[in-house]
Amino acid sequence: MPRVNPDVLKWARETAGLDLDEAAIKLGIKDLRAISGADRLAVLESGDDEPSRTLLLKMTQQYRRPLLTFYLPAPPRQAERGEDFRTLPEEYGRRDAALVDVLLRDVRARQEMVRSLLEVEDEASTLPFVGSFDMTGGAKQLAGEIAATLGFNLAQFRRGGRNDAFAYLRDLVERQGVFVLLIGNLGSHHSVLDVELFRGFALADPVSPFVIINDQDSEAAWSFTLLHELAHIWIGRTGISGSNPSTPIEVFCNDVAGQILMPDGEALREDALRGAGTDQVMARIRQLADAWQVSHSAVAYKLFRGRIIDRETWIEVSGIFRGQWLQNRAAARERNKENENGPNYYVVRRHRLGNRLVGLSARMLAEGALSPSAAGRILGVKPTNVYALTGASSGGASGRAA
Structure with missing residues (x-):
């Protein structure tokens, strides 16, 4: 033994x-x-x-x-997380790094199962855009290529509220073969991953690329993060991103996302903000964020990159907006504690997992290509919950995939 x-x-x-x-x-x-x-x-x-x-x-x-x-005869080597594009505050220590490693390990395992499933079922195909772009081509060119591939329509994106905007963008991305998941903890509120610790993760696999968005962030920021991580997939750079764009790759990917959601021509019309006071800048950013269906921080960053506001103003207003959002989030959580009738578990789960992953699992379950236990590992739920979550019929499952 x-x-x-x-x-x-x-x-x-x-x-x-x-x-x-x-x-x-x-x-x-x-x-x-x-x-x-x-x-x-x-x-x-x-x-x-x-x-x-x-x-x-x-x-x-x-x-x-x-x-x-x-x-095992010895501890295994650290799981491959790709590149680490983050610049973390000093207060984040060993436990925080370990939580991120657990998340990335889990995502890797799920992604590998999905890829294997696609290969076994002869549905694996190489996506031509993964790793197709060289950064020397410039952020504006890549923004154009991504928008064209997705069939992205800026007017349609801005037509509804922010939730509708993200749903529209996510659907376009998933239709191209990318799995988009919302994950902000490791299964409980005791393992919440702050946005400062990680904002997004891109796994630039040519068959089953994954994008993970930290859902602890403002919902208004999800679209920007999704496009940022999509830029990572286009340049073929798997890795984890933080909230501080201090490396050339992070600045590049931010510029790509900003160009798609807030074209340069629009930002350059804000000449009146040059040298304006903080209150005026913040008031205008609020208006633009509502009109453009993005977060306050995304607008502030775009104005900074367009040299409409200087670095000091950008840092100041971003800090104020961040503080206000944290206060509002804390207040919302307190209100939710008093609300006994929270959202349906399966509705929330499906939203976090995305239609592509849930749909694939449902179809494979119904065809008998995926067992409930394997589906549970892919979806991150108990095997007993997979049929209710996916809506698949249990009658046709033969459990060929263990």
């Missing part, structure tokens, strides 16, 4: 972002008379004792690792 590798136990805990005290609490390891729960866990990690089967199963849940991982 193979033994659990104590080095892997320690590695799994640390990469889950937990110290000994936190892990002991989550695993239910209680203090005894002469030894604390944390010390008892440390004994297991030193190899002086072996975890019980029950405790090991708890570790698979809390550390988010398959059971077989704990029997």
